[in-house]
Amino acid sequence: MAGEDFPSSGGALDGSAPTTPKPVLEAVPTLQNLKISRVQSLDNLNTTPKDCTYWREKSLRRLFSLSKSNGVSKSEGVFEDSVRLHIVEESIECLRRNDYGGYTIPAHNLYPFQWNWDSAIVAAGWAVFDEARAWAELETLFSGQWEDGMVPSIIFHKPSTTYFPGPEIWGLPGSPSKSTGITQPPVAAISARFLFEQTVHGKLAEKKMADLFPKLLASHRWWYKARDPEKKGVVAILHPWESGMDNSPAWDAAMKFPTDNLPPYERKDLHHVSASMRPTKDTYDHYLTLLYRFKAENFYDWKKLYWVSPFRMTDLCTNSILFRANQDLRWLAMKLGKDDVVSEIDEWLDRGFEGFKQLWDDNAGLYQCQDQLTGKLVDAPTSAAFLPLFAGVASKEQAAKLVENLKQWLDSVPFGVPSTDPNDPRFEPLRYWRGPVWIIINWMICNGLLHYGYDDIAERIYDDSVALTSNAGLREYFDPKTGDGCGGELFSWTAAMCLAWLDRPSALAIGHRMSGPKILS
Ligand code: GLC
Numbered sequence: 254m255a256g257e258d259f260p261s262s263g264g265a266l267d268g269s270a271p272t273t274p275k276p277v278l279e280a281v282p283t284l285q286n287l288k289i290s291r292v293q294s295l296d297n298l299n300t301t302p303k304d305c306t307y308w309r310e311k312s313l314r315r316l317f318s319l320s321k322s323n324g325v326s327k328s329e330g331v332f333e334d335s336v337r338l339h340i341v342e343e344s345i346e347c348l349r350r351n352d353y354g355g356y357t358i359p360a361h362n363l364y365p366f367q368w369n370w371d372s373a374i375v376a377a378g379w380a381v382f383d384e385a386r387a388w389a390e391l392e393t394l395f396s397g398q399w400e401d402g403m404v405p406s407i408i409f410h411k412p413s414t415t416y417f418p419g420p421e422i423w424g425l426p427g428s429p430s431k432s433t434g435i436t437q438p439p440v441a442a443i444s445a446r447f448l449f450e451q452t453v454h455g456k457l458a459e460k461k462m463a464d465l466f467p468k469l470l471a472s473h474r475w476w477y478k479a480r481d482p483e484k485k486g487v488v489a490i491l492h493p494w495e496s497g498m499d500n501s502p503a504w505d506a507a508m509k510f511p512t513d514n515l516p517p518y519e520r521k522d523l524h525h526v527s528a529s530m531r532p533t534k535d536t537y538d539h540y541l542t543l544l545y546r547f548k549a550e551n552f553y554d555w556k557k558l559y560w561v562s563p564f565r566m567t568d569l570c571t572n573s574i575l576f577r578a579n580q581d582l583r584w585l586a587m588k589l590g591k592d593d594v595v596s597e598i599d600e601w602l603d604r605g606f607e608g609f610k611q612l613w614d615d616n617a618g619l620y621q622c623q624d625q626l627t628g629k630l631v632d633a634p635t636s637a638a639f640l641p642l643f644a645g646v647a648s649k650e651q652a653a654k655l656v657e658n659l660k661q662w663l664d665s666v667p668f669g670v671p672s673t674d675p676n677d678p679r680f681e682p683l684r685y686w687r688g689p690v691w692i693i694i695n696w697m698i699c700n701g702l703l704h705y706g707y708d709d710i711a712e713r714i715y716d717d718s719v720a721l722t723s724n725a726g727l728r729e730y731f732d733p734k735t736g737d738g739c740g741g742e743l744f745s746w747t748a749a750m751c752l753a754w755l756d757r758p759s760a761l762a763i764g765h766r767m768s769g770p771k772i773l774s
Contacts, residue, residue, distance in 0.1 A: 348745060353367075356372060357375045360743060369405065373390075373391065375749045378746075378749025380448055384454050388461040392464070404475075415525070417519060417520060438574040492544070501687070502673055507626070530685060531685060566623070583598040614632075617634065621638065667736065670695055675733065692746070693750060699714045728744060
């Protein structure tokens with residue numbers, strides 16, 4: 254594979270015959286060999302996609318590729334830098350503290366259950382110091398998978414009184430539900446490939462992957478049967494919570510439907526975080542209207558929900574992640590010798606590639622979400638617009654236009670990437686997905702930028718992410734104007750991003766020195 258920062262286990266999507274899984278032994282980092290090789294430009298960037306087989310000819314940047322030049326010296330310095338060393342230790346401590354036994358809650362009190370995409374991302378953080386625990390994270394997540402293949406957005410393993418809406422709202426007071434009835438962006442296959450590929454415990458990885466693969470496949474099949482019954486090539490979300498970007502301005506226009514008469518409810522999030530950083534009451538009324546309607550609809554029957562939901566959106570975040578996850582699922586299928594499913598995944602990718610073309614807004618120079626009920630592209634410049642770079646689905650020309658926009662955004666705030674264009678009137682620097690910076694989104698955008706050869710901007714975003722976490726710690730999200738931390742504290746996916754991405758060399762060096770069970774009671 255071109256432009257790798259560590260050896261591959263044979264993995265370009267090159268159509269080669271499947272081989273027995275042979276996980277790579279990643280060299281145990283020492284202070285001497287922590288040098289990160291300079292990121293090379295990909296050799297295939299001169300190729301303009303002409304047809305939908307383009308994605309097969311290129312290999313995406315490895316998940317946690319690090320930035321070049323400054324990144325090298327910075328990351329090398331990181332180990333000596335007491336602030337970053339402290340962050341690594343705190344991140345390990347944070348995951349252990351949020352470990353409820355096989356799953357990691359996002360943050361105490363605010364989010365006391367297992368969240369779907371949080372867990373898939375957090376698994377990569379565990380992997381740097383406890384591989385078995387990383388696999389357990391995914392296993393526990395899939396223990397909540399529904400029979401129809403859906404992986405719920407939240408799994409309520411143990412009761413908690415600090416979150417609303419909890420199990421008795423999703424189910425019934427006398428018969429609480431074990432999970433929500435909606436989903437979240439499907440990061441799991443991306444994470445599973447990462448764990449499998451970078452394993453130092455080959456036998457363990459082979460066993461875990463053999464168990465996990467059919468479940469991953471079932472979850473991707475669910476997306477297509479339940480959320481793309483019209484074969485658009487891109488899937489629908491039916492609730493803003495499914496996007497993971499709950500109150501993004503991209504949902505404003507669609508979230509204007511009349512709300513129902515709701516039973517009285519108490520927002521528990523406001524006990525933990527200032528109202529100025531959270532969605533408004535009107536937004537919550539709409540969230541709950543959707544929830545109660547879905548529940549009334551035969552308890553979340555996937556065959557019906559797509560047709561009855563007053564909110565049906567082609568979300569860029571979900572679709573970019575699904576497109577990339579399909580590529581990783583295909584890679585895994587080939588490694589595991591599951592040739593029979595490769596053509597099915599190819600079809601998803603081919604159609605996905607076509608589907609994404611409909612989401613390109615050439616005037617804005619951005620991808621946009623699409624309201625499936627009106628057929629209109631949603632004019633809302635959010636950070637999700639850059640995620641097709643992570644999917645690798647943008648053409649070279651589209652990537653150039655995206656980068657032009659991204660540069661303007663970054664010129665307007667000291668810390669990127671804001672979740673909404675800072676020059677847009679809907680930008681609110683403190684309010685959740687309407688302005689703040691999220692480190693997981695920075696990681697995905699960076700990874701995409703490196704893939705397309707925009708190393709300098711990737712470096713800016715990497716540096717901003719380091720600065721934000723250095724100054725404000727492991728917060729849920731950050732104010733792009735001041736760099737202040739917002740939302741929850743000691744947040745698991747921010748910790749995982751420090752371990753797996755920002756401080757990867759130091760974290761690996763520390764992680765490899767650790768042994769024994771990592772779960773604290
Ligand atoms: C919020 C975020 C969502 C995340 C969850 C737990 O709801 O919007 O993306 O999964 O918190 O961290």
